[in-house]
Amino acid sequence: MPAVKNVLKHVSTETAGRKRKCWRSNKHVIMKGELCLVVIEGPMDTTTYCSECARPMLERAQLELAAITTQFEE
Ligand SMILES: [Zn+2]
Numbered sequence: 001m002p003a004v005k006n007v008l009k010h011v012s013t014e015t016a017g018r019k020r021k022c023w024r025s026n027k028h029v030i031m032k033g034e035l036c037l038v039v040i041e042g043p044m045d046t047t048t049y050c051s052e053c054a055r056p057m058l059e060r061a062q063l064e065l066a067a068i069t070t071q072f073e074e
Contacts (some may be wrong), residue, residue, distance in 0.1 A: 010040040011061070014048070023047040 016036050024026030027051040030036045037054035039047050049057065 012038050012040075014038050016048075018050055022050040022053055024053045027035055028053065 009050075013035055016032055016034050018032050018037065020030040020036065022030060022036075030048065030050050035051060037049040037051075039049070041047060043068045
């Protein structure tokens with residue numbers, strides 16, 4: 001049993017094995033070999049984002065995590 005549970009299992013990064021499209025805009029192209037953000041929304045629902053779109057999403061997630069963390073501070 002791991003000591004600390006990972007609650008961000010639905011968010012990860014992947015290196016694109018082939019050219020991909022960003023889910024937010026089909027004008028955003030993720031080239032083969034580029035890092036992309038992978039978000040698993042459900043069993044058959046995985047979305048991929050380019051780095052330009054990933055940054056504000058991760059910044060927002062950090063703010064939300066910080067807000068949650070603050071509630072547990074003594
Ligand atoms: Zn994008």
